[in-house]
Amino acid sequence: MITYREAVREALREALDRDDRTFLMGEDVGAYGGCFGVSRGLLEEYGPNRIRDTPLSESAFVGAGIGAALGGMLAGDLTSDGTPSECRNLRRRLDNWGRIGRDLLLCRGNHDRPRVGADWQAGPRLAGTAHHDCWGAHFLPRQRLFSYDLDGLRVIGLDTTDLDGSGGRIDAEQMSRLRALLRDEPDQPTLIFGHHPVTRESATGNLGGPGFVLNRRDASIVHQLYGRSPGVFLHHSGHTHRNRRTRPDTPIPVEFLEVASIKEYPAGYSLLRLYEGGYMVTFQTTRTAAARRWSARTRTQLFGLQSRYSLGSLADRNHVVRRDLSGIERIPRSRKASHAARRFRHRVSPSAAQR
Numbered sequence: 001m002i003t004y005r006e007a008v009r010e011a012l013r014e015a016l017d018r019d020d021r022t023f024l025m026g027e028d029v030g031a032y033g034g035c036f037g038v039s040r041g042l043l044e045e046y047g048p049n050r051i052r053d054t055p056l057s058e059s060a061f062v063g064a065g066i067g068a069a070l071g072g073m074l075a076g077d078l079t080s081d082g083t084p085s086e087c088r089n090l091r092r093r094l095d096n097w098g099r100i101g102r103d104l105l106l107c108r109g110n111h112d113r114p115r116v117g118a119d120w121q122a123g124p125r126l127a128g129t130a131h132h133d134c135w136g137a138h139f140l141p142r143q144r145l146f147s148y149d150l151d152g153l154r155v156i157g158l159d160t161t162d163l164d165g166s167g168g169r170i171d172a173e174q175m176s177r178l179r180a181l182l183r184d185e186p187d188q189p190t191l192i193f194g195h196h197p198v199t200r201e202s203a204t205g206n207l208g209g210p211g212f213v214l215n216r217r218d219a220s221i222v223h224q225l226y227g228r229s230p231g232v233f234l235h236h237s238g239h240t241h242r243n244r245r246t247r248p249d250t251p252i253p254v255e256f257l258e259v260a261s262i263k264e265y266p267a268g269y270s271l272l273r274l275y276e277g278g279y280m281v282t283f284q285t286t287r288t289a290a291a292r293r294w295s296a297r298t299r300t301q302l303f304g305l306q307s308r309y310s311l312g313s314l315a316d317r318n319h320v321v322r323r324d325l326s327g328i329e330r331i332p333r334s335r336k337a338s339h340a341a342r343r344f345r346h347r348v349s350p351s352a353a354q355r
C-alpha cells in the first residue's frame, strides 16, 4: 500500500521517465519539495532544467506550458529564391526556434527549389543537371520525404516541388517510398503535408489554375494510397496563400486543407489540436502591431480581392472533425529505449539501390 503523496510522486516520475522532454514546473516544486512534499527528491533526481520553481503567477506558467507543447509545421516557401545565404540564414534562425524533427517540421516549397546561375553556385550541384540545390545542403535533398513518429502520430512531409516552375509533382522514387510507408502501417494515425495542394477542386479554384498544384496523375495516385490507408486523416498544404478546405476527388475520409500565408493578409497560422475522438483546427492571426499593420496594408492586394480570396470561410479556418485518433498514445515504458533511439531520426527515402 502506498500513500496518495507517494502515488502522485510516482506518477510524476513515470511521466518524467517516459519522455525526456517532459518537465515539472510550479510554485515550490523544487528545493521545497512541493505541496506536502509531493515532489520531494525529484529536483536531485532530474536536475533544475526539468524541475523548475516558478513565480507566484499561474497565468505565466500556464502560458509557458502551452507554448512548450506546441510544434510547428512549415509548408514550404521559406526562402525567396533558395540562395545559399537565404538557406543558411533560415537554418540558423530555425535552429534558434527549436530542434527540427522535434519542435519544427518543414518541407520544401517552389521558391526553395534548386536553381541555375552564378548566385547559386556555392550550393551543391544536383547530379545530372545544371542546378544547384542550396536548400538540400541545409535540409533535405530534392524529392525526399521524411516520416516522424511523434508518440503514435505519424507525420509525413513531402517534397512536391518541380525542378523548374511553380507546379507540383512527386517523383517515382518518393511516391514509392510513400506507398511503402502507408502499406507497412496503414492504420497508424497519419498527417501528411507538402507544399502543393492536391485536389481537383484546388486545381480549378485557385488563381494559378491547374498547373499551379500537384499534377493530376500524382494527385490520383495519392488519392488511391490514402484510400487504402485508414490512418491518414489530414493532408495540409500551402502555396495558394489562402485558407480553404476542398473535397477529395474520390470519396475518401481525408481532409485536404490549404493554409494561408503568414507573410500577408490574413497573416496568421492554423493551430491543430488533436484529441482521442478527433481534432480541431483554428486560425490564429499574428498579434504584434507591425504584423497587424502589414496585414492591413496587404489586404488590398489582388485589386482589393485579397481578403475574399485568402481569408476563407469561417468553416475553412475553424472546424472540428470527429475521428478515432485513439491510436495516438503515449509509448509504454517498456518500449522507451527503442523508441528514444528512433523517435526523431530523420527517416528519408532511401535510394533505389537501397530498396
Ligand SMILES: [Fe+2]
Pocket (backbone or CB within 6 Å): 077, 109, 110, 111, 195, 238, 239, 240
Ligand atoms: Fe509556393
